[in-house]
Every structure is written in structure tokens, then in C-alpha cells.
Amino acid sequence: MYNSTNALILVDIQNDFLPGGALAVPHGDEVIPVANQLMPHFELVVATQDWHPRDHASFADNHPGQQIGSVISVEGLDQIMWPVHCVQNTRGAEFADDLNVDRVSYIFKKGTDPRYDSYSGFFDNGHHTATGLGDFVKQRHVQRVFVLGLATDYCVKFTVLDALQLGFETVFIDDGCRGVNLNDGDVANAIETMRQQGADVRQSAQVLQETK
Numbered sequence: 490m491y492n493s494t495n496a497l498i499l500v501d502i503q504n505d506f507l508p509g510g511a512l513a514v515p516h517g518d519e520v521i522p523v524a525n526q527l528m529p530h531f532e533l534v535v536a537t538q539d540w541h542p543r544d545h546a547s548f549a550d551n552h553p554g555q556q557i558g559s560v561i562s563v564e565g566l567d568q569i570m571w572p573v574h575c576v577q578n579t580r581g582a583e584f585a586d587d588l589n590v591d592r593v594s595y596i597f598k599k600g601t602d603p604r605y606d607s608y609s610g611f612f613d614n615g616h617h618t619a620t621g622l623g624d625f626v627k628q629r630h631v632q633r634v635f636v637l638g639l640a641t642d643y644c645v646k647f648t649v650l651d652a653l654q655l656g657f658e659t660v661f662i663d664d665g666c667r668g669v670n671l672n673d674g675d676v677a678n679a680i681e682t683m684r685q686q687g688a689d690v691r692q693s694a695q696v697l698q699e700t701k
Contacts, residue, residue: 490700491531496631498622498652499524499536500610500638500645502588505574505581506539512574514640516667521587523665523693524637528592530700533629535622536590537610537638537648539575540582540598547606548573558671564604566615569671575600597622609647611655623655633658635696637665642679649683660689662696 505511507518528534541547546563549555549570559570575582584590597620599607607613611623626634634657636649645666652659661683668676684690
């Protein structure tokens with residue numbers, strides 16, 4: 490069992506990111522058993538949840554003439570156009586049915602401001618507003634965070650990078666993540682970026698071995 494100086498962060502394991510969802514991550518459902526296996530080994534488990542208003546600036550439908558995957562400027566930031574996904578209080582925004590959410594101590598909603606996307610579990614993309622996750626784990630004297638979920642090259646990557654910037658020892662659980670790979674090499678590049686910035690890249694079996 491990892492003591493309270495460690496926290497497991499589950500990133501956006503939601504229906505819209507699973508096969509058949511509005512923004513399906515290939516093989517995204519494969520992260521669920523990894524998350525379920527790891528959760529009992531942590532005293533503190535938290536989750537992030539994409540929670541967009543219907544008029545969110547990241548939705549291509551809200552920008553006539555824009556195509557999914559194109560990039561425009563919104564509030565001075567580059568914004569990828571995505572399909573409508575994880576709209577507040579919809580089935581797509583709910584956590585995966587098979588995820589053992591009863592082990593989650595707290596849920597941090599992100600992407601709630603219609604002006605800004607929020608890949609990271611800690612801040613929106615422009616770092617205008619914090620989600621509260623950073624303060625929550627710091628107040629509990631967490632020193633090391635373990636991160637898994639969806640998607641490797643977006644929300645997981647930026648959650649890991651922000652965790653490192655905030656001073657946490659950060660472990661990226663490779664087999665507990667799947668990526669969008671909008672462009673060839675995006676996932677591999679994301680993992681390398683996390684590693685170069687100081688993340689410890691591990692497999693779930695290595696994480697479990699530590700608890701024995």
C-alpha cells in the first residue's frame with residue numbers, strides 16, 4: 490500500500506473517450522482494468538473529469554466552417570477543434586461503467602469555462618484558473634503522484650507536466666494510458682517529453698511491485 494504521501498490520479502476515464510464515444514481514444518477501454526488493479530494500493534485516489542458546457546470553444550460545431558482537427562486561435566491560444574464531447578450532465582461525460590469510482594476520494598472537474606480548454610487536471614490551458622487539484626494534494630502532504638488515463642498525448646501529458654512544474658515527483662504509468670495520436674508520433678513524442686521533463690515512466694507491474 491502506498492501511504493498518504495503518494496496519490497494516484499485518474500485522468501478523464503469517461504464514456505466519450507472510450508470506443509463508441511464522441512471522441513473515442515483507440516483502445517481507451519484498456520486503461521480501466523489497470524486503474525482498477527492499482528486503486529486498492531493507494532490511500533489517496535483522485536480523478537479528473539472533462540465537464541464542458543455545450544457552447545465550449547473547443548467544439549468545432551461552435552465555429553461554422555471549421556473542421557475537426559483544425560487549429561484556430563481562441564482567447565490568444567491555439568485551440569484544436571474537437572467533436573462535441575463530455576458535455577455536462579450527459580452520458581458521455583460520465584465515468585466508465587466498469588471503473589471502480591467508489592475508491593475515488595475526490596473528483597476535479599475541468600474545462601468548465603467555455604472560453605478555455607483544459608487538458609491538464611491542474612489548470613486550464615492558459616493557466617488562468619486552477620482546478621483545485623494542486624492545493625488538494627499539497628494540503629494532504631502528497632509528494633509523489635502517479636498518473637494514468639486518457640489521453641496520453643493530451644490530458645495525461647499536460648497533467649504530468651503541470652505536476653512536475655508544481656514540484657511533485659511524478660510517475661507516468663505507460664500501460665495505464667492510451668493516446669489519440671492525431672498525428673503520427675504524437676504519443677511517442679508525448680512520452681519522451683514527459684520523460685525529458687523529469688517524469689518517471691513505469692509499467693503498472695513495476696508500480697505494484699513497489700507495494701509488496
